[in-house]
Amino acid sequence: MKKTLARGLMNLLPMALSLWLFWSLFVSLDGLGIFILALVGINQHFVGAGFLLVVAIVFAVGLLFSVSPIVWLYGWIERQLMRFPLFKSVYGSIRDIASLMNREGKPNTQQTVLVKQANGGYVVGFIMTDTPPQPLLDALPEGDWVPVLFQLSYQMAGVTSLVKRDDLILVDWSFEEAMRFNLTAGISQTPSSSVVKTKS
Known part of the structure; x- marks a missing residue:
């Protein structure tokens, strides 16, 4: 019986934790989107509307960063903020991790x-x-x-x-x-x- 319980736990736990993690992320992003909708006066929405709004905003930002003036402006703001040592350490670490995750179009040197x-x-x-x-x-x-x-x-x-x-x-x-x-x-x-x- 002990082996059966252990086998069930080993198979169920990874799936349950993974689903819980993705559901928590969905709920958090959905809540953020609903908060944004409330700011513009939209209080009637369906489940997942906030999540779709956040995805749309991220996609729109991605499109904006394909425009040279936006890239230049963001780079200028980034350079100004990097003058602060604490911000430079935190932001630099997060940016490096993000760039490591996004290897699209880059040679695989790992x-x-x-x-x-x-x-x-x-x-x-x-x-x-x-x-x-x-x-x-x-x-x-x-x-x-x-x-x-x-x-x-x-x-x-x-x-x-x-x-x-x-x-x-x-x-x-x-x-x-x-x-x-x-x-x-x-x-x-x-x-x-x-x-x-x-x-x-």
Whole structure:
């Protein structure tokens, strides 16, 4: 009976939490949209009207940012606000995360790699970019250095280390599957995934 309950929980919990998360997001955005409708004097609406309004506003903003004057004006406002250190730290972090999520039209540079440790073991990492900041390259010894992210299990935090490209083993493994493996300490794995190691 214990195994049956555990099996039911393991199958039901992820689905329930995922549905709850998306429903909570829907309710929050719907509430925001209804608040906007109330501001303009529209008090009669159907369920989901606020959500559709928010989606329409986001879509309209996306269209506006395809116009050069709007992009220039937003960039100018952004540069002025970035003068404030606290705003710069918070906004910069959020913007970097958003840009990481939106990779449309950009080359996929998030290569999964293995890095050998002193004890002979290997750790899974990710090459996030092929162009490290110039100040770091100036401070490092001569060589082909790349920043490698080592994700910490059960949290979004990670450690970035600069590693010579010759010391890396490229892995034919998608960024999403390898990230899931790291985040869950190997508990979550795709059965059909095949990992092929190739020397760089």
